[in-house]
Amino acid sequence: MSQNQPEDQPKADRNLTWHHGLITRADRARFNGHKSGVIWMTGFSASGKSTLAHAMEKLLFEKRIRVYVLDGDNVRHGLNRDLGFSSEERQENLRRVAEVSKLFCDAGLVVFTAFISPYIKDRELARAAIGEDFHEVYVKCSLEECERRDPKGIYKKVRAGQIAKFTGISDPYEPPVNPDLVLETDRFSLDECASQFLAYLRSKGLVRED
Numbered sequence: 289m290s291q292n293q294p295e296d297q298p299k300a301d302r303n304l305t306w307h308h309g310l311i312t313r314a315d316r317a318r319f320n321g322h323k324s325g326v327i328w329m330t331g332f333s334a335s336g337k338s339t340l341a342h343a344m345e346k347l348l349f350e351k352r353i354r355v356y357v358l359d360g361d362n363v364r365h366g367l368n369r370d371l372g373f374s375s376e377e378r379q380e381n382l383r384r385v386a387e388v389s390k391l392f393c394d395a396g397l398v399v400f401t402a403f404i405s406p407y408i409k410d411r412e413l414a415r416a417a418i419g420e421d422f423h424e425v426y427v428k429c430s431l432e433e434c435e436r437r438d439p440k441g442i443y444k445k446v447r448a449g450q451i452a453k454f455t456g457i458s459d460p461y462e463p464p465v466n467p468d469l470v471l472e473t474d475r476f477s478l479d480e481c482a483s484q485f486l487a488y489l490r491s492k493g494l495v496r497e498d
Contacts, residue, residue: 316396320354323493324396326389326418330405330464331427332456333442334434336473336481337402340427343482344400344489353495355398358385373453379410386414393421398494406461423492425485426467431456433474 317323327344329337341357348355364371368384371377382405392399405411415422434456435443446454453459469488471481489495 313394313396320396322353322398322496324354324393325398325421325423325492325494326386326393327398327400327423327425327489327494328389328405328411328414328418329400329402329425329427330411331473332429332431332434332461333404333454334437334439335427335429336471336478337404337427339478340471340473340481340485341400341402343478344485347482347486348398348489348495351495353398354396355400356392357400357402358389358392360403379407379413382410382414383417386417389414390418390421393418398489404455404461406455406459408462408465411464423469423488424464424467425469425471425488426464428463428470428472429474 313324327341329341331337338357338359338361341359345355345357363385364381367388368381371381382403385401385403389399389401405414411424415424438444442451442454443457445451446457455461469485471484473481476484486495490497
């Protein structure tokens with residue numbers, strides 16, 4: 289069996305072969321002037337993942353970096369609209385996001401993903417799928433501050449018993465053990481977090497020097 293067809297691969301997939309194009313990742317990096325990568329942002333709801341991801345997208349776009357944000361709610365409007373919120377469906381949601389992120393990365397983009405992704409095993413599956421281009425960023429914020437912010441009114445619904453199994457309250461959140469970057473949004477302003485973020489991305493070659 290070839291390296292592209294592992295033993296645990298579904299039988300239907302064993303007749304498929306990955307088609308390699310004529311443009312390589314190195315070609316795209318030279319053309320773009322920066323490396324590509326997947327910035328996997330994890331943290332509580334209302335910790336600031338989406339706000340920070342979109343702020344970074346705008347900042348990088350203005351620096352002529354090829355960049356895109358995959359946001360949890362947006363993805364569920366289309367690609368993952370058939371999925372609910374059971375443990376199995378949430379895992380499948382993240383599996384699909386990891387595969388899409390990998391394709392975007394292969395296309396030469398810096399991809400920010402903003403998903404709670406509460407379980408270590410699911411984030412490790414994403415890391416395994418994406419490989420060395422995976423950067424785990426822990427958007428750290430106390431549950432109390434997230435609940436105080438509550439921009440979508442979700443925590444209020446949880447406390448009212450309208451939502452079951454909510455991360456941090458009735459379902460666990462497993463913080464990253466060794467994240468590549470920690471951004472404490474309850475200690476630093478958006479601009480300060482963005483500055484820390486930018487320094488990290490520069491150090492990894494994902495943003496060219498000014």
